[in-house]
Amino acid sequence: MVRKNQTLGEFIIENQAEFKYSSGELSRLINAIRLAAKVVNHEVNKAGLVDITGAAGETNIQGEQQQKLDVYANEKFIQTITNREIVCGIASEENDDFITIQGQNKDNNNKYVLLMDPLDGSSNIDVNVSVGTIFSVYRRVTPMGQPVTKEDFLQPGNQQVAAGYIVYGTSTMLVYTTGHGVNGFTLNPAIGTYYLSHPNMRFPKTGNIYSVNEGNYAQFPQGVKDYIKYCQAEEGDRPYTARYIGSLVSDFHRNMIKGGIYIYPKSKKATKGKLRLLYECNPMAFIAEQAGGKASDGFTRILDIQPESLHERVPFFCGSEEMVNKAEEFMQKAE
Numbered sequence: 001m002v003r004k005n006q007t008l009g010e011f012i013i014e015n016q017a018e019f020k021y022s023s024g025e026l027s028r029l030i031n032a033i034r035l036a037a038k039v040v041n042h043e044v045n046k047a048g049l050v051d052i053t054g055a056a057g058e059t060n061i062q063g064e065q066q067q068k069l070d071v072y073a074n075e076k077f078i079q080t081i082t083n084r085e086i087v088c089g090i091a092s093e094e095n096d097d098f099i100t101i102q103g104q105n106k107d108n109n110n111k112y113v114l115l116m117d118p119l120d121g122s123s124n125i126d127v128n129v130s131v132g133t134i135f136s137v138y139r140r141v142t143p144m145g146q147p148v149t150k151e152d153f154l155q156p157g158n159q160q161v162a163a164g165y166i167v168y169g170t171s172t173m174l175v176y177t178t179g180h181g182v183n184g185f186t187l188n189p190a191i192g193t194y195y196l197s198h199p200n201m202r203f204p205k206t207g208n209i210y211s212v213n214e215g216n217y218a219q220f221p222q223g224v225k226d227y228i229k230y231c232q233a234e235e236g237d238r239p240y241t242a243r244y245i246g247s248l249v250s251d252f253h254r255n256m257i258k259g260g261i262y263i264y265p266k267s268k269k270a271t272k273g274k275l276r277l278l279y280e281c282n283p284m285a286f287i288a289e290q291a292g293g294k295a296s297d298g299f300t301r302i303l304d305i306q307p308e309s310l311h312e313r314v315p316f317f318c319g320s321e322e323m324v325n326k327a328e329e330f331m332q333k334a335e
């Protein structure tokens, strides 16, 4: 049941029945994520006032310069979720390998695995542009009582039981799905409570915003070049508007509200694209589909891709269904 302005806590309790097979752990996991998000939000919102911005002097497995806030956010989410006896493992963009959580009794009886990008778009922190956290939840596939294995993380996105993001923008919002639609909660920082501000979020079937880094145009596959030219043509409802923040969560969130498509294609520089399948594309694709949108790699539904490794990358086309269909047409024609 959805009542505008109900709190996130009330929403979880009133919709507990939706969490099939869960005797409350999934609700507790969402609660833990919302707590960690409040803590991270507190730091994100004062970046620049304290020495929490800038590079941490390390690079992550992606070879990307780790920002201090990346490392801080990663630690906060791991700490908050680990000691709640809900997940048996965590995989993070910031960690080379997954983390095993055996539980207080070391009995390996926790039911879920969590995958996350703790702070996506973090290169924007120092220039005061919004960033986000992305998370994805699966039931484990290995038997209870055994330590988590890589197979528990390498599940196709169509097996997700929950996915969501926190966008630290002009307001801080938690947007998530458990397979029963998408709901958005806005944090009132004065009292630390999230309120249901965007019930039943839906991607408009079409739109006129396209989000892609056109600086890489020369390196794009021909189908992407053709689609960009289509967006720019003076015909019908076009030219479309180009909007690209450089923060996936922010571009996705705006496109879900206004209608639009986000594309991060492969290029000569990024031969598989840049975005990671497990903790960026799969959760955003689950949310997109639950909101009536679409997500593919230009040819194949993102949620049907069988992952081979934790940090693998895929090309990403995601947004309003009719816009993704049109982009896929250009990709297939150019094949």
Ligand code: P6P
Pocket (backbone or CB within 6 Å): 120, 121, 122, 123, 213, 246, 247, 248, 249, 251, 274, 275
């Ligand atoms: P580029 C941030 O690093 C990110 O993963 C997404 O949030 C964002 O959309 C994209 O990369 C930006 O990448 O190559 O256009 O700067």
